[in-house]
Amino acid sequence: MASTLPLAVTQKSKNETTNFTSVKTLSESPDFNNSIPSSYTFDNENEIVTDPDEVNDPIPVIDYSLLVNGNHDQRTKTVHDIGKACEEWGFFMLINHFVPKSVMEKMVDQVFAFFNLREEEKQEYAGKEVVADSIKYGTSFNVSGDKNLFWRDFIKIIVHPQFHSPDKPSGFRETSAEYSERTWKLGRELLKGISESLGLEANYIDRTMNLASGLQMLAANLYPPCPQPELAMGMPPHSDHGLLNLLIQNGVSGLQVLHNGKWINVSSTSNCFLVLVSDHLEIMSNGSYKSVVHRAAVSNGATRMSLATVIAPSLDTIVEPASELLDNESNPAAYVGMKHKDYIELQRSNQLYGKSVLNKVKI
Numbered sequence: 001m002a003s004t005l006p007l008a009v010t011q012k013s014k015n016e017t018t019n020f021t022s023v024k025t026l027s028e029s030p031d032f033n034n035s036i037p038s039s040y041t042f043d044n045e046n047e048i049v050t051d052p053d054e055v056n057d058p059i060p061v062i063d064y065s066l067l068v069n070g071n072h073d074q075r076t077k078t079v080h081d082i083g084k085a086c087e088e089w090g091f092f093m094l095i096n097h098f099v100p101k102s103v104m105e106k107m108v109d110q111v112f113a114f115f116n117l118r119e120e121e122k123q124e125y126a127g128k129e130v131v132a133d134s135i136k137y138g139t140s141f142n143v144s145g146d147k148n149l150f151w152r153d154f155i156k157i158i159v160h161p162q163f164h165s166p167d168k169p170s171g172f173r174e175t176s177a178e179y180s181e182r183t184w185k186l187g188r189e190l191l192k193g194i195s196e197s198l199g200l201e202a203n204y205i206d207r208t209m210n211l212a213s214g215l216q217m218l219a220a221n222l223y224p225p226c227p228q229p230e231l232a233m234g235m236p237p238h239s240d241h242g243l244l245n246l247l248i249q250n251g252v253s254g255l256q257v258l259h260n261g262k263w264i265n266v267s268s269t270s271n272c273f274l275v276l277v278s279d280h281l282e283i284m285s286n287g288s289y290k291s292v293v294h295r296a297a298v299s300n301g302a303t304r305m306s307l308a309t310v311i312a313p314s315l316d317t318i319v320e321p322a323s324e325l326l327d328n329e330s331n332p333a334a335y336v337g338m339k340h341k342d343y344i345e346l347q348r349s350n351q352l353y354g355k356s357v358l359n360k361v362k363i
């Protein structure tokens, strides 16, 4: 899979950018002459990107209210549809999820307020590591390891099993506490439907992935307007660690998912969660459900913001294929078990590219 992904590097010189600690500072600098430094350029030529209405295979939409409040038939159909979406796309849109629109909007506003702090204030969280230090502010993916830089600034915050928050901006802590609590409940409930769709008891994933002490992380991405969007990349093709990623965005589209070898533009959505199957769900389902390869394109007109909520096993859980799904002859284990913490470390110390980390645990 990784070798088929279109991402070739054209130039590689970081010297021009070493004075900037964020894309936001770079793009707002008075000296910025509207041509992006070569260290940010990728060869995005020959890319075919398709809008969902151009393929007769619409992005699956799941009505959460039918999973939790539907009658028997509606529930059964919803569980079936979730399974189909996880199998065929590794991706779906979740509607009627009971997270109030006002809470989602307040969270988006607070994330913008964080990125709008002075650079020195944000730098307090730079130079840290998200698992060890709970909060990390940074740019690109891993500046010291990235071959080319991505047009993206980020903050990652661990909010479960212990809740953490930056002290600024004011109101961030309260808003993110409410948002985290609601999305954590939503993710756990959704995983019950996913367990059932695999033919397992509803609590199977919750129990075996130790979600009572599971990891929840908020990862906010800022993509400032880019004067040469065709040359830059917000985030390269990758899949996420964890079980699910519940993604929201600020009304500017940019997410693209790889489906049957084609990049599909996911249009901007409001009041809906974009749900991405992540690597640990692929591993525990022994590959029945595929983590979705996705990337973020940038645009020159507007600032885009996305907020990922990662719902993941506890850091000490060794994630391996569920023994109930295996059969020595017809369906042997296709992945080796690895502690979640070690998997994150592996991802952090590698280039973010396709399924390169998942491939390391594939048998």
Ligand SMILES: O=C(O)CCC(=O)C(=O)O
Binding pocket: 219, 221, 235, 240, 247, 254, 255, 256, 294, 295, 296, 305, 306, 308
């Ligand atoms: O910005 C997006 O839409 C994608 C973000 C993403 O892939 C991530 O945070 O892992």
Ligand SMILES: [Fe+2]
Binding pocket: 238, 239, 240, 294
């Ligand atoms: Fe991602």
